[in-house]
Amino acid sequence: xxxxxxxxxxxxxxxxxxxxxxxxxxxxxxxxxxxxxxxxxxxxxxxxxxxxxxxxxxxxxxxxxxxxxxxxxxxxxxxxxxxxxxxxxxxxxxxxxxxxxxxxxxxxxxxxxxxxxxxxxxxxxxxxxxxxxxxxxxxxxxxxxxxxxxxxxxxxxxxxxxxxxxxxxxxxxxxxxxxxxxxxxxxxxxxxxxxxxxxxxxxxxxxxxxxxxxxxxxxxxxxxxxxxxxxxxxxxxxxxxxxxxxxxxxxxxxxxxxxxxxxxxxxxxxxxxxxxxxxxxxxxxxxxxxxxxxxxxxxxxxxxxxxxxxxxxxxxxxxxxxxxxxxxxxxxxxxxxxxxxxxxxxxxxxxxxxxxxxxxxxxxxxxxxxxxxxxxxxxxxxxxxxxxxxxxxxxxxxxxxxxxxxxxxxxxxxxxxxxxxxxxxxxxxxxxxxxxxxxxxxxxxxxxxxxxxxxxxxxxxxxxxxxxxxxxxxxxxxxxxxxxxxxxxxxxxxxxxxxxxxx
Amino acid sequence: xxxxxxxxxxxxxxxxxxxxxxxxxxxxxxxxxxxxxxxxxxxxxxxxxxxxxxxxxxxxxxxxxxxxxxxxxxxxxxxxxxxxxxxxxxxxxxxxxxxxxxxxxxxxxxxxxxxxxxxxxxxxxxxxxxxxxxxxxxxxxxxxxxxxxxxxxxxxxxxxxx
Numbered sequence: 001x002x003x004x005x006x007x008x009x010x011x012x013x014x015x016x017x018x019x020x021x022x023x024x025x026x027x028x029x030x031x032x033x034x035x036x037x038x039x040x041x042x043x044x045x046x047x048x049x050x051x052x053x054x055x056x057x058x059x060x061x062x063x064x065x066x067x068x069x070x071x072x073x074x075x076x077x078x079x080x081x082x083x084x085x086x087x088x089x090x091x092x093x094x095x096x097x098x099x100x101x102x103x104x105x106x107x108x109x110x111x112x113x114x115x116x117x118x119x120x121x122x123x124x125x126x127x128x129x130x131x132x133x134x135x136x137x138x139x140x141x142x143x144x145x146x147x148x149x150x151x152x153x154x155x156x157x158x159x160x161x162x163x164x165x166x167x168x169x170x171x172x173x174x175x176x177x178x179x180x181x182x183x184x185x186x187x188x189x190x191x192x193x194x195x196x197x198x199x200x201x202x203x204x205x206x207x208x209x210x211x212x213x214x215x216x217x218x219x220x221x222x223x224x225x226x227x228x229x230x231x232x233x234x235x236x237x238x239x240x241x242x243x244x245x246x247x248x249x250x251x252x253x254x255x256x257x258x259x260x261x262x263x264x265x266x267x268x269x270x271x272x273x274x275x276x277x278x279x280x281x282x283x284x285x286x287x288x289x290x291x292x293x294x295x296x297x298x299x300x301x302x303x304x305x306x307x308x309x310x311x312x313x314x315x316x317x318x319x320x321x322x323x324x325x326x327x328x329x330x331x332x333x334x335x336x337x338x339x340x341x342x343x344x345x346x347x348x349x350x351x352x353x354x355x356x357x358x359x360x361x362x363x364x365x366x367x368x369x370x371x372x373x374x375x376x377x378x379x380x381x382x383x384x385x386x387x388x389x390x391x392x393x394x395x396x397x398x399x400x401x402x403x404x405x406x407x408x409x410x411x412x413x414x415x416x417x418x419x420x421x422x423x424x425x426x427x428x429x430x431x432x433x434x435x436x437x438x439x440x441x442x443x444x445x446x447x448x449x450x451x452x453x454x455x456x457x458x459x460x461x462x463x464x465x466x467x468x469x470x471x472x473x474x475x476x477x478x479x480x481x482x483x484x485x486x487x488x489x490x491x492x493x494x495x496x497x498x499x500x501x502x503x
Numbered sequence: 504x505x506x507x508x509x510x511x512x513x514x515x516x517x518x519x520x521x522x523x524x525x526x527x528x529x530x531x532x533x534x535x536x537x538x539x540x541x542x543x544x545x546x547x548x549x550x551x552x553x554x555x556x557x558x559x560x561x562x563x564x565x566x567x568x569x570x571x572x573x574x575x576x577x578x579x580x581x582x583x584x585x586x587x588x589x590x591x592x593x594x595x596x597x598x599x600x601x602x603x604x605x606x607x608x609x610x611x612x613x614x615x616x617x618x619x620x621x622x623x624x625x626x627x628x629x630x631x632x633x634x635x636x637x638x639x640x641x642x643x644x645x646x647x648x649x650x651x652x653x654x655x656x657x658x659x660x661x662x663x664x665x
Contacts, residue, residue, distance in 0.1 A: 054653060167563070168511070171518045171556040178525050178549050185542035190532055192542055193525070220586055223624055224579030392625040393636055396618045399586055400640055403593040403617060408654045416594030420587045427583055431575050432514040450545040462538030 007129055010359030014367055019062050022055065023364055026063035027371040030070020035077050035383045036394055042437070043218065044071035045334045046210035047398075049341075050405040057342040058357050062364040064338055068331065069121070069368040072314065073376060076113045076307060077383055081106055090310070092276045096295060096302030103298050108242040110380055112250055112300050113307040114373055120258040120308035121369035124315025127262050128322075129362050132351065135323040139348035142324070144455035145466050149476040151449050154326050156480040159438050160487050169438045176439035179204055180446020187454065199414040206337045206443060208415050211402045212422025213429065213436045219395050220427045246300050249292065253283055253301035257308030265313030266320070279309035315365065321346055322358065326445070330437040333444040508573035511564035518557025526550025582624040589621035597657065609659045610649070614641045 013019065029051070033044045048067050052060040079090040080097035093113065100109040142150070159169035182193045183203030194200035242250060260282070261275040283305045284295050293299045317328045325347030327333040339346050344357065351358045376383070406415045429436050460466035468474045506512045526547050535541030564573075596616045599607035608616075618637035622628055648654045 050654070165511070167556060167560055168514055171514070171553060171560065174549055174553040174556060175518070175521060178521075178546060178553065181546050181549075185532075187540075188533070188542045190542040192532060192546065193528055216586055216590070220579055220582045220624075223582035223586075392622065392627055393632075395586075395625065396589075396621040396633075396636060397640055399589060399621045400593070400614060400617055400644070403590050403613075404644060404648060407594070407597060408648070408656070411655055413594040413598035416590060416597075420590045420594075423587055423590065424583065427579075428517075431510075431578065432517070433510040433573075434514050434517075453545060454540045457537050457540060460538075462536055464537065 002133070003130055006133070006355075006359050007363065009355060010129075010361075010363030013058060013356045013360030014062060014363040019059055019360070019364065020367065022059045022063040023066045023367050023371055024375070026066020026068075027070040027368060027375055028066075030067035030072075031074045031077075031372075031376060031379075031383065032070075032386070034071035034074025035386050036074075036389075036398070041068065041071040041075055042210060042330050042334060042440070043214040044074070045331060045338075046207055046214065047401050047405050049207060049334070049338055050408045052338065053341065053408070057344055058360050060342055061339070061344075061357065061361050062368075064335065065361060065365050066368045066371060068314075068335075069365075069372050070375075072311070073114065073117065073372050074383070076117075077110060077380075080109050080113065080303070081384065090276075092280045092306040093303055093310075095280070096297075096299050099296065099298035100300065100303065105298065105300075107380070108246055108300060109298075109303050111242055111377060112246065112304040114376055116250065116254040116257065116304040116308035117311040118369050118373045119254055120261060120310075120312035121315055122366060123258050124262055124265070124312040125362060125366040125369070127312075127316055128319055128365070129359075131266070131316075131319055132323055132358075132362070135319060136348045136351050139324050142472070143470070144452040144459065145470050145473045146476065147324075147326075148449060148452040148456055149467055149473040149480075150324065151326060151445050151452070153476045153480040153483075154320070154328060155438070155442065155445065156483055158329060158441055160483045165433070166487060168433070169435055172434055172436070172438040173442040176442025176444075177446040177449065179209070179439070180443040181450065186447075186451070197414075199412065203447075204418065204443075205406075205409060205415055206334070206440070207409050208406055208418040209422050209443060210334060210440060211406055212419040213426030213439070215398065215402045216419070216423030217426025217430055217436070219398060220423070221430045222391070223395065242300065249289065249299075249301050250304045253279075253305040254308045256282060257305035257310075258312045261309035261312035262316050264309075265316030275309040275313040276306035279305040311369075318362075318365070322350065322361075323348055325448075327441065330440045333441050336444055506564060506572075507567060508564040508569045509575050510573045511560050513575065515557045515559070515561030515564060518560060519554050520557075522550045522553025522555075522557055524550070526554060585624035586621055589617045589624075592620055593617040599661070607657050607661045609661070610644065610656045611641050611658060612660060614644060 014023070026048075029048055030044060033047060034041060045064070045067055049064070052063050055063060075090050076093050076097070079094040080101050097109045097113070100106060155173050156170075159166060159173060180203075182200060184191050184194075184201050191201040257275075257279040260279050264275040264278065280302060283299075283301045288294065288299075295302050314331075317332060320326050320328050321332045321335065325336075325345065327336045327346075336346055344350060344354070402419065403416060406419045407413065409415060426436060428434075429439075456466055457464070466473070467477060527550075529543040529546035529550055532543035532546075533541030534543040534547055537544075593613045593616065595605065596608040596613035597610060599605050615634075615637045618640060619630075619633055622633045622636070645658065649656055649658060
């Protein structure tokens with residue numbers, strides 16, 4: 001079996017003492033920062049990215065994967081204990097998780113989230129390993145026209161599945177694409193929109209955008225809310241493990257969530273949020289067993305299902321990134337940035353040119369998931385302590401780490417001026433109800449899209465119909481169009497808006 | 504004409520202005536033809552697209568009713584000011600400002616300056632507490648970033664280290 005050979009190679013790479021340590025540190029740091037209220041996974045990864053610069057590429061990616069899982073788990077912890085979602089997909093976990101915490105069952109809720117995520121992560125890793133090979137084969141058949149259409153589909157998918165106002169989110173994508181074009185044009189060497197500032201000819205750093213918009217923007221917006229909005233349940237966490245009854249309820253929910261999440265995660269456009277919502281809806285539709293707590297009042301299935309769905313989806317969302325080089329969501333966009341810094345161009349060629357890295361990364365994802373269980377179940381008490389740290393100590397530290405991180409990217413104070421500007425812009429986005437995640441995605445994809453558009457048009461001698469006459473490209477665009485039409489249908493539109501109201 | 508959604512009206516306006524600016528800026532570069540795109544082609548296309556989206560969002564904000572007018576609400580000027588200024592101060596203290604002859608003061612001074620200024624953004628400000636926090640952050644950052652990760656920072660002021 002080729003699959004097992006490959007996995008064996010991967011585990012061989014990942015199971016060195018050094019890489020295990022990096023996975024462990026990554027998980028630890030990720031959870032540590034991710035658990036802080038008001039810091040989502042994107043901000044966490046952006047903040048911790050500089051810590052991986054000095055490492056060799058494989059170790060750096062392994063550590064990043066650890067940070068990613070840690071941050072996500074940390075986000076669920078804050079959702080359950082503080083009723084504050086670190087990211088959109090933990091909004092669903094919040095509904096029942098927070099109610100469980102209020103009833104003194106925060107321990108089982110956290111354990112359900114952790115165990116469900118671990119199981120889902122294992123399944124997701126297997127699917128990733130199994131599908132990566134065949135998909136890479138497909139990727140080699142892709143020409144520039146197909147890549148362009150795929151990116152259109154990815155971007156449309158991202159806003160359809162993951163945002164409030166559709167048209168505003170599309171606007172944010174276009175804005176992101178435009179910002180991605182700032183800097184030297186690779187074909188002609190012309191410095192575009194750089195206002196004769198030498199630092200800008202390299203383009204805007206994506207870390208400055210991520211930290212300014214997600215880090216500073218969020219902090220400013222958090223500070224403008226009154227303190228009593230943040231209520232923490234810490235004293236009452238007793239009895240960590242779910243009881244037998246909980247397990248009986250949990251297991252089918254975890255299985256359903258995992259299955260749904262794995263399927264939706266492969267879709268370009270970040271299925272994690274959709275998966276969490278769909279898993280919760282399905283659980284809500286199934287019949288309650290006698291004596292079970294109704295949904296919305298602290299049902300353990302309402303935590304286990306969306307968390308498993310969320311985690312298996314975030315696992316399988318590595319598939320489009322690793323095989324096609326296209327990030328399906330903002331977190332993956334950051335991973336692309338990280339890979340580029342380590343001189344790895346994500347895409348189908350990684351698997352053939354760097355098999356140790358590719359399979360090592362996949363193996364380390366599983367290790368990262370396992371690490372989380374080992375680390376977090378015993379340490380939940382400590383994470384909860386962290387939540388009681390007053391915000392007035394936290395936010396100066398966060399601002400400081402952002403500033404240090406931004407500076408260390410290029411050892412250049414220019415980036416600090418840029419991050420200040422994006423902080424103001426980010427707060428403006430929040431005030432105007434404009435979502436920053438699509439912007440980051442567009443920003444990463446901007447140069448890639450332009451490059452592929454140019455190549456496709458050059459090959460077709462300026463004939464735009466190339467995008468619809470090539471069957472693969474045409475079907476990708478058709479799916480994108482279909483997604484837009486489905487969302488615009490009145491019945492779906494109202495349901496969709498309902499789902500986002502709670503944010 | 505009434506603005507039915509303040510948030511949407513102004514986000515639409517932002518799109519129109521930014522999209523328009525990019526489109527106009529793009530005409531300064533060689534636009535080229537479809538088969539041979541110049542550096543201006545794609546930005547021009549996207550700029551126009553963004554402006555159209557913005558116009559649509561603005562149009563919707565003037566015609567579609569919302570429940571409460573979707574007000575932007577008051578701006579949190581205080582946190583905005585102190586966080587941004589604290590961040591800028593970090594850069595100035597860390598790297599200095601050669602244009603006005605200000606020397607680099609190094610990491611430790613920058614951490615103290617930033618922590619104090621940024622803390623002003625909160626509701627409570629207790630100088631003693633903030634100084635303790637700054638000390639802890641300095642020691643932690645020095646250990647983590649300079650000793651452990653070996654990142655290159657000017658740690659002390661240049662007039663001391665030379």
